[in-house]
Structure formats: structure tokens, C-alpha cells
Amino acid sequence: MSHCPNDNLLIEVLQGTISSSDLQDLEPHLSHCKACQSRMETLSAQTETIKTVLNLDHETSHPQWETRIADRIAAAIAENSLKRTAKTEFLPAVAGYQIESIIAHGGMGIVYLAHQINADRKVALKMMLYGQQADVEEVQRFQIEAQAAAKLTHQYIVPVFDVGVSEDQHYFSMGYISGTSLKELLQNGPLPEREAAEMIRKISAAIAYAHEEGIVHRDLKPGNILVDHHGDPHVTDFGLAKQVNRDDQLTKTGQVIGTPSFMSPEQARGQVYEIGPLSDVYSIGALLYATLTGRPPFQSDNAVKTIMQVIEDPPVSPRVLNPQVSRDLETICLKCLEKNSASRYQSAEELKLELKRYLEGLPILARPVSAPVKLWRWCVRKPALAGMMVSVVASLLIGTAVSTYFAILATERAERADEGIRVALTSLETIIETVQMKLYQVPGASKIRRDLLKVTLKDLENITRAADYANRIDRNMANVFVDMGVLYHEYGDAGGGNASLKAKANMLRAVEIFEALSPGGSSTDQNILEDQARALRILADYLQNEHWIDEAHPHQREPAKALPYLIQGTKICRQLLRDDPDNQEIQFELARTIKGYSQAIDDLGERDKAFETIQEAIVLLETLKESKDARESFYNNLLSSYIAAGDAAHASKKNDVAYEQFQKALEVAEEYAIRFPVTATTHDNFSWCHERMAIHWRQLKNLPESLASFQKMQTSLEQALTLDPEDRMLKDGMAVAYDGLRCVYQLMGQNEDALEARKKRDEIEAWLAVSRE
Amino acid sequence: MQSGFYQRRIFMSDVSTSQTHVSLLLRIRENDRDPEAWNAFVNRYGRRIYEWCLNRKLQPADAEDVTQNVLIKLARQMGSFEYQSNLTFRGWLRRITENAITDFFRELRAEKRASEIQAELDQLDSAIAQADLTTRLCDEFDLEILDIAKQRVKQRIEPQRWKAWEQISIEQKSGQEVADELGMLVPTVYSSRYQVQKMIAAEVEKLQECSEQIFRLNS
Numbered sequence: 005m006s007h008c009p010n011d012n013l014l015i016e017v018l019q020g021t022i023s024s025s026d027l028q029d030l031e032p033h034l035s036h037c038k039a040c041q042s043r044m045e046t047l048s049a050q051t052e053t054i055k056t057v058l059n060l061d062h063e064t065s066h067p068q069w070e071t072r073i074a075d076r077i078a079a080a081i082a083e084n085s086l087k088r089t090a091k092t093e094f095l096p097a098v099a100g101y102q103i104e105s106i107i108a109h110g111g112m113g114i115v116y117l118a119h120q121i122n123a124d125r126k127v128a129l130k131m132m133l134y135g136q137q138a139d140v141e142e143v144q145r146f147q148i149e150a151q152a153a154a155k156l157t158h159q160y161i162v163p164v165f166d167v168g169v170s171e172d173q174h175y176f177s178m179g180y181i182s183g184t185s186l187k188e189l190l191q192n193g194p195l196p197e198r199e200a201a202e203m204i205r206k207i208s209a210a211i212a213y214a215h216e217e218g219i220v221h222r223d224l225k226p227g228n229i230l231v232d233h234h235g236d237p238h239v240t241d242f243g244l245a246k247q248v249n250r251d252d253q254l255t256k257t258g259q260v261i262g263t264p265s266f267m268s269p270e271q272a273r274g275q276v277y278e279i280g281p282l283s284d285v286y287s288i289g290a291l292l293y294a295t296l297t298g299r300p301p302f303q304s305d306n307a308v309k310t311i312m313q314v315i316e317d318p319p320v321s322p323r324v325l326n327p328q329v330s331r332d333l334e335t336i337c338l339k340c341l342e343k344n345s346a347s348r349y350q351s352a353e354e355l356k357l358e359l360k361r362y363l364e365g366l367p368i369l370a371r372p373v374s375a376p377v378k379l380w381r382w383c384v385r386k387p388a389l390a391g392m393m394v395s396v397v398a399s400l401l402i403g404t405a406v407s408t409y410f411a412i413l414a415t416e417r418a419e420r421a422d423e424g425i426r427v428a429l430t431s432l433e434t435i436i437e438t439v440q441m442k443l444y445q446v447p448g449a450s451k452i453r454r455d456l457l458k459v460t461l462k463d464l465e466n467i468t469r470a471a472d473y474a475n476r477i478d479r480n481m482a483n484v485f486v487d488m489g490v491l492y493h494e495y496g497d498a499g500g501g502n503a504s505l506k507a508k509a510n511m512l513r514a515v516e517i518f519e520a521l522s523p524g525g526s527s528t529d530q531n532i533l534e535d536q537a538r539a540l541r542i543l544a545d546y547l548q549n550e551h552w553i554d555e556a557h558p559h560q561r562e563p564a565k566a567l568p569y570l571i572q573g574t575k576i577c578r579q580l581l582r583d584d585p586d587n588q589e590i591q592f593e594l595a596r597t598i599k600g601y602s603q604a605i606d607d608l609g610e611r612d613k614a615f616e617t618i619q620e621a622i623v624l625l626e627t628l629k630e631s632k633d634a635r636e637s638f639y640n641n642l643l644s645s646y647i648a649a650g651d652a653a654h655a656s657k658k659n660d661v662a663y664e665q666f667q668k669a670l671e672v673a674e675e676y677a678i679r680f681p682v683t684a685t686t687h688d689n690f691s692w693c694h695e696r697m698a699i700h701w702r703q704l705k706n707l708p709e710s711l712a713s714f715q716k717m718q719t720s721l722e723q724a725l726t727l728d729p730e731d732r733m734l735k736d737g738m739a740v741a742y743d744g745l746r747c748v749y750q751l752m753g754q755n756e757d758a759l760e761a762r763k764k765r766d767e768i769e770a771w772l773a774v775s776r777e
Numbered sequence: 778m779q780s781g782f783y784q785r786r787i788f789m790s791d792v793s794t795s796q797t798h799v800s801l802l803l804r805i806r807e808n809d810r811d812p813e814a815w816n817a818f819v820n821r822y823g824r825r826i827y828e829w830c831l832n833r834k835l836q837p838a839d840a841e842d843v844t845q846n847v848l849i850k851l852a853r854q855m856g857s858f859e860y861q862s863n864l865t866f867r868g869w870l871r872r873i874t875e876n877a878i879t880d881f882f883r884e885l886r887a888e889k890r891a892s893e894i895q896a897e898l899d900q901l902d903s904a905i906a907q908a909d910l911t912t913r914l915c916d917e918f919d920l921e922i923l924d925i926a927k928q929r930v931k932q933r934i935e936p937q938r939w940k941a942w943e944q945i946s947i948e949q950k951s952g953q954e955v956a957d958e959l960g961m962l963v964p965t966v967y968s969s970r971y972q973v974q975k976m977i978a979a980e981v982e983k984l985q986e987c988s989e990q991i992f993r994l995n996s
Binding site: 017019020027030031034035041044045047048071073074075076081082 | 951
């Protein structure tokens with residue numbers, strides 16, 4: 005090429021999107037043509053922003069700066085920071101106090117050891133970690149609550165002396181207890197039984213007194229019980245625990261909700277209005293449990309799981325953990341820990357008296373829960389909840405989970421950032437899993453599901469993106485992305501965004517992270533490989549199917565793009581099966597990946613190869629289906645595999661083979677209907693089979709058979725729709741059924757019936773169009 | 778052709794294995810006792826403060842002193858300044874810088890040590906001087922983001938193409954010169970420049986968005 009190419013072509017050269025043959029043609033010219041070079045120079049010029057930033061360095065850089073100055077300053081700062089606790093320069097000045105040293109750093113503030121000058125006593129001075137722009141309401145509440153706490157005078161309560169503001173910093177001073185905290189004490193294991201009972205009795209007395217004064221503690225936990233040198237407990241941090249307010253969970257990190265292990269179920273559920281004296285009774289019970297067994301009633305590797313245990317699980321009996329615990333103390337403890345507050349001791353006073361009876365060797369009033377009652381309770385705990393009920397529970401859980409997530413992020417951050425992110429990610433994974441699990445429990449109610457997600461999807465997306473900020477290469481992170489992608493894929497984006505793109509972006513990001521963790525599936529960690537295969541399959545599945553999750557942005561099939569992912573996924577699964585040939589999960593993963601591959605090549609026109617390929621998936625799934633713990637999804641995948649095989653055969657005009665496959669699919673649908681409870685899916689399965697049969701007969705010009713099949717398809721869908729009236733996929737199927745009927749009637753010359761079917765079809769289309777908005 | 782494009786997306790993806798934080802400011806904010814972060818922080822932001830002092834006629838020893846103190850104040854402000862929903866990250870940076878300077882002068886006056894270098898300090902304690910410093914620090918933040926972006930991009934492209942970009946964009950050589958020196962074709966030099974800078978710009982945008990997000994989350 006001797007003449008100069010136009011700008012568009014030049015830009016393609018610069019972008020690297022030009023084909024290599026075109027580039028070869030152009031290169032000799034471009035390498036020599038000065039005019040083209042200067043055009044490329046202009047076209048590839050720096051964008052303004054980068055240019056400006058690059059220039060900053062040249063413009064302002066001062067030659068006199070030297071690294072040794074930096075070293076000196078850094079060293080001086082490091083030295084200062086070491087002396088920080090000792091040097092007054094770093095201790096705040098509070099009028100009336102002489103601040104001596106730091107006792108502790110907490111989530112809410114710093115506690116200093118100080119000397120109160122006029123009263124001439126040692127005090128602990130707690131300074132709130134607020135900046136100068138603290139929220140007025142929050143400060144007010146802090147003031148009111150601290151003042152209320154200041155009214156309390158009790159032997160076993162740490163006294164609050166003074167509340168005030170110094171240089172915009174809010175503080176209060178309280179009695180200094182020289183000793184340790186119950187938290188530290190319990191690190192050496194449980195306390196002797198009597199000592200534990202005695203300590204909890206004293207705590208109950210303190211709390212009973214506070215309740216009488218109208219103050220609820222709300223955050224009783226071992227860290228808030230100081231133990232002096234005589235072994236006497238002193239309750240601190242009264243009324244300072246703030247509730248987590250759902251509305252501002254995104255702006256205010258619920259820093260103050262520390263461990264949920266000692267929290268009452270009503271607090272864990274975020275039922276702010278139900279938190280009262282009986283919540284404290286619960287927490288005292290949790291303290292008793294911890295002193296007897298050395299561990300809290302509920303604890304797990306992440307706070308979200310703990311919260312769910314607090315809400316749903318019965319505690320393990322203390323005697324299981326420590327056989328030396330007496331039956332009476334166990335009874336007292338479990339009565340405090342009842343989920344339903346009405347079943348607990350009805351006041352801290354009552355609990356105190358009960359413990360007193362125990363300590364004096366008198367019979368206690370509470371009766372142990374007998375075995376049948378336990379069983380009955382367990383049944384009540386897991387009822388088949390009706391739709392709305394589940395959605396309420398689910399949204400509460402999600403709400404608390406999200407706020408807990410932020411709490412973890414905030415508190416762990418202070419300890420070790422890296423660890424914090426890990427914990428937060430595991431929680432996020434649990435949150436998303438829970439959301440999905442709860443959603444599946446919502447019976448036939450895709451609408452409720454969508455409503456639920458409206459509330460949470462945006463929050464989850466925000467957390468996910470924030471968690472991804474550090475570009476962490478982490479299996480948990482990748483799994484979170486896969487799950488987010490699936491959520492968008494299945495439920496759309498109620499927030500109005502482009503769900504299609506969001507689903508894809510999340511899935512792609514997951515695959516990217518796995519690729520970095522395990523390039524080309526080369527990891528030696530089986531867990532990573534399994535998750536990687538899943539991520540690849542889910543992305544491919546997304547790419548090769550058309551869907552209307554987001555009807556404004558329908559996704560067209562992209563089978564060619566899906567292929568490389570499917571090939572890699574297959575490779576990984578086969579490799580895993582070599583080491584672990586009987587692993588059902590991997591077999592299932594492989595079957596699904598192969599099925600996807602077969603469908604992709606079928607779409608690309610390789611019908612025969614597709615038919616051959618899918619046979620392997622069918623064999624795998626038939627085996628899985630026969631296993632004793634076969635799942636619904638084995639059946640569903642087998643059914644769709646037969647249909648895919650039939651479609652491939654059909655496309656290459658092997659009608660008999662196709663018919664055989666559709667018959668097999670029908671058999672699977674029947675087995676499924678017998679084996680599992682009837683849901684919309686049961687009927688929908690039949691509708692797929694009948695649809696294929698109908699098309700088969702129509703192709704063979706057997707109109708009566710075709711008509712019969714379309715009618716069966718329509719009936720199946722009608723039944724499915726009675727169970728799940730709002731499901732768009734079912735409605736869409738119904739439109740297809742009526743359209744099929746219309747077509748066959750027309751071919752048969754039954755014009756009136758055809759017209760009727762067409763009317764029905766149009767009605768559904770109209771419904772679909774209306775409900776889109 | 779399409780599948781080829783996709784493969785490139787995964788295998789050439791912008792996944793960096795480093796856990797580099799998006800900015801030293803956020804690192805210090807998260808943990809103000811990380812010595813490594815402090816060294817880097819002093820080298821970048823301290824340098825700016827130092828230059829600012831010198832430009833305002835302070836003696837090097839005093840400049841060093843002021844730099845040290847302002848840095849400490851800055852770190853303290855970062856840890857305690859409350860988030861306001863109407864503030865952007867840059868707005869926040871501006872605000873804490875102003876607070877840090879104010880703090881610094883308040884303390885200095887309290888110590889009554891100020892009179893010795895009063896004239897010079899007056900140079901610093903003016904609205905214009907303070908605006909100048911905040912601008913310098915914001916600029917430094919942009920530069921830092923750019924450096925991180927460059928680092929990330931550099932990790933994932935061929936060294937040759939990176940060099941081409943560096944020489945043509947930073948050393949301001951001509952396309953022909955770079956092509957001769959690196960043994961590349963001229964069009965390749967330009968396409969490297971075009972693509973590298975596009976990647977950097979995308980990375981910068983991502984990092985900026987990230988700092989906003991972390992900032993919001995952690996506030």
C-alpha cells in the first residue's frame with residue numbers, strides 16, 4: 005500500500021485491533037511515511053489528565069530534597085510513636101485531670117489512666133474516638149446515656165464520675181479497677197463451679213439494680229466485666245452500647261457491636277424494640293455458660309454464622325462440654341438462654357435469687373427441660389415456613405449479616421488489616437450463601453424473591469466491590485464474585501441497572517481471579533480447582549444462553565466465546581477425577597460442563613459431534629441419578645441433556661434418534677415427579693418434553709399428534725403456573741405453547757381455534773410487556 | 778476470532794498479585810505504626826511539605842522540623858476525622874491538611890516557641906500558603922496513584938513495549954528514535970504508546986474509584 009491510510013485505519017493500528025494481514029500490508033508504508041508517523045504521534049498523544057500529572061513531578065520537584073532527610077524525619081517520627089504512651093505531647097489534655105498512660109484501645113475509644121486532681125483519685129478516662137465533626141445526635145445520646153450510667157452506685161458496678169467535653173473530644177471518667185477482665189480470666193479455662201455461680205450472682209445483683217434504675221446494659225460480655233484482686237466482678241460500659249441501626253449501616257460502621265456470641269437472639273435479629281431487661285438476662289446466662297465451660301454458647305469462624313446460630317440453634321448443654329457442671333446450674337443457664345424471652349427468668353432479680361438458692365444448697369425453682377419438650381422445640385424451630393414468614397426471616401438475616409459484615413470490617417481493621425479482610429470475605433461468602441439458601445426456601449414465589457433482593461443486592465454489590473479494592477487474589481473473593489453473578493443472573497437487578505452486564509462482569513472477574521490463582525488450572529489445591537471449574541462453567545453457561553433477566557438488555561447467545569472456558573473446565577474436572585474418581589460433586593460438575601460444551605458446538609453447527617459429546621454427560625448423569633442420595637438437579641440436568649441430544653439429532657434430520665431421546669427425557673420427568681415433592685418444576689419438566697414432541701410430530705406432518713402434544717404442554721404449564729403464578733419463564737413457555745397451537749390449528753384448517761390461540765398468545769405477551777415495567 | 782479475543786481477556790487480565798494499597802494515605806490511616814508505610818509516606822508527602830517550607834523561605838533545619846510535625850498531625854487527623862457524606866476523598870484530604878496545619882500552629886503557639894522563627898512562620902500561616910500546601914499534597918496523591926497504575930500496567934505487558942512508552946512519553950523521544958533504539962517498527966512504538974497509556978488511564982480511574990470506596994467504607 006503506497007497511499008496513506010485514513011484515520012480510522014490508523015487508530016485500528018494503534019489499538020491493535022487491525023487484522024495481522026492488513027497490518028503486514030501497512031507496516032512498510034508506516035515505517036517510512038513521515039506524514040503518517042506524525043499523525044500517529046498526534047493520535048496517540050497523552051490524554052490530558054496523565055500529561056498534567058506527569059508534568060506535576062517536573063514542575064514542583066525541589067532539588068534539595070534528599071533521601072537522608074526523609075530517613076531522619078521517618079526515624080524521628082518512629083521514635084515519637086514509640087514514646088507516644090509516655091510523652092505528654094501525645095496524650096490529650098483534659099481539664100481537671102492529669103493523664104498518665106494508655107490502658108486500652110477499644111473500638112469506641114481510648115481508655116487512659118488518669119489522676120483526677122480535685123478528688124485526688126485514680127480514674128480510668130475514656131475518650132470517644134470522634135473527630136471534631138461528631139454527629140450531634142450521637143453526641144447527645146452519648147451524653148444522656150453516660151449521665152444515666154453516672155447515677156448508678158453499686159458495689160459491683162464501675163462508677164462513672166464525670167462526663168464532659170474537652171477540645172471537642174467527648175470523655176467520661178470512671179472508677180479505676182486494678183485487676184483484670186473476665187475475658188482474660190477465661191482464657192485460662194472455666195472457673196470452678198461455685199466461684200462461677202458466685203460471680204454470676206453478683207453480676208445479676210448489679211444488673212437487677214440497674215434495671216430498677218431503668219437502665220439496660222445491652223452489651224454484657226466478658227470484656228465488660230472487670231475483676232478486682234478479691235475476685236469480685238465490676239460491670240462497666242453501661243448503656244453505652246448502641247444499637248445497630250439498619251438504616252445507616254452503609255455510612256456508619258457498626259463498630260460497637262463486637263462479638264455476637266453473647267448477644268440475645270432479639271439483638272441478633274436486630275429487633276431493636278424488643279431489646280430490654282430480658283436481653284440482659286440472656287447475656288448473663290451466656291456469661292454463666294462461658295464461666296462454666298470456658299467458651300461462649302455460640303461461636304464459629306465468622307460472625308455471620310455466629311449470629312445465625314444465636315438466632316436458630318439451641319446451645320450445646322454445658323454438661324456436654326464440662327461434665328463437672330451440676331444439673332441445677334445447667335438448668336439455670338439454659339433457662340436464661342431460651343430463644344423466646346418469655347421462657348427466660350423474668351428479671352435479673354429472679355435470676356439472682358435462683359443463684360442464691362443454688363449457692364445455699366436449696367432446691368432451685370426452674371425445672372430442667374425434658375427430652376420430649378426438647379424434641380418438640382426442635383420441630384418448632386424448623387417449621388415449613390410460609391412464604392412471607394421466610395421472607396421476613398431472610399431479610400432480617402440479611403440485614404444483620406450486612407451490618408455485622410461492616411462491624412467486622414471495622415473492628416478487625418484495627419487488629420490486623422489482612423486478617424480482617426479474610427474474615428470479612430468468609431462472612432460475605434456466608435451472607436451470599438444464606439441469601440441464596442433462604443431464597444430457595446421461598447415456595448413458588450419468584451416475586452418475593454425479587455423483592456427481597458431489591459433490598460440486598462445493592463448492598464452486597466457495594467461490599468463486594470469494596471472488598472475487591474486491593475486486587476486480592478483470593479479464592480473466597482472469587483467465589484463471592486461467582487455467587488454475585490449468579491444472583492444477578494437469576495434475579496435481575498431490581499435497582500434498575502443492567503443486570504445482564506453485571507452478571508457477566510462479576511463472573512468474568514471470578515474467572516480472572518481463578519486464572520491468577522491457578523493459571524490454566526495448574527493449582528495443586530483441589531478446593532481451588534473445584535471452585536475454578538464451577539466458575540468457568542457458570543460463566544460459559546451465561547455466555548452461551550440467551551436470557552432476558554434484564555429485558556432492556558437481552559443477552560444473545562455467544563457459544564463461540566463460551567468454548568474456551570468449557571474446554572478448560574472439562575480439563576480441570578478430568579484431572580480432578582483422576583485422583584478422586586468417585587467424587588460425585590466433580591462428576592456432576594464434569595457432566596454439566598460437557599453438556600454445556602455439547603450445546604455450544606451444536607449452536608455452532610457441529611450437530612453430530614454435539615450429539616456424540618453429550619452422551620458422556622448422559623452416562624455420568626444416569627449413574628449419578630441412581631446413587632442413593634440423588635438430588636433434584638441430577639434429574640433436571642439429565643432431562644435437559646436428553647433434550648439437547650434430541651435437538652442435535654433433530655437438526656441433522658435424524659428424527660427417529662431424536663424421538664428416542666425425547667422419550668427418555670419424558671421418562672426422567674416421570675421419575676422426577678414420583679421421587680420429589682411436586683413443584684412448578686415438576687410440571688415444567690413435562691412441558692419441555694411435550695414441546696419437543698410436538699415439534700417432532702409437526703415436522704413429520706402428523707398434525708393430530710402434534711396438536712395433542714402442544715395441548716399437553718399447555719396443561720403442564722397451567723399446572724406449573726398455579727404453583728408459581730408470576731414466573732416469567734413459565735409465562736413465556738405458555739406463549740410458546742399457544743403459538744404452537746395456533747400454528748397447528750392453522751395447518752389443520754381450524755381457523756377459529758387458531759384465532760383463539762393467537763388471542764391467548766397475545767394476551768400473555770401483553771402481560772409480559774406490562775409487567776416488565 | 779471472537780474466542781481469541783476472550784482468551785486474551787482472561788489470560789492477559791489485569792490481575793495483579795501485589796497487595797499494594799491504593800494509597801499510602803489509606804495505609805497510614807489504617808495502621809499508623811507501619812514503619813515501611815511511614816518511610817514511603819515521608820518520602821512522598823513529606824517531601825512536598827518540605828519543599829513548601831523551603832519555597833516559603835524557611836531554613837532547612839526548621840523546614841525539617843515543620844515537615845515532621847505536620848506529618849504527625851496529618852496522620853492523627855487521618856485517623857480521627859469523621860466522614861461526611863458530602864465530602865469526596867480529595868475534599869477529605871484537603872480538609873485534613875488544613876486541620877493538620879491549624880493544629881500545628883495551635884500547638885506551636887501554646888509552646889510559645891514560635892517567636893524565635895516568627896517571621897518565617899508567618900509565611901506559612903496564611904490562607905494562600907495553606908491552599909498551596911493542600912494543592913501540593915493533592916498533586917502528590919495524583920502522582921502516587923499514577924505511579925501505582927504504572928507499576929500495575931508494567932507488570933502485565935512486555936518489557937519492550939513498556940520501554941517504548943517510557944521513552945516516547947517521559948523521555949520525549951521521537952517515534953523513530955525509539956524504534957531504532959529498541960529495534961521495533963515505528964507503528965509498533967506508537968501502538969505501544971497508545972495502548973499503554975490507555976491501560977494506565979483505566980488503572981488510574983479504577984484506583985481513584987477505589988480510594989473513594991475504601992474511604993467511604995472505612996469512614
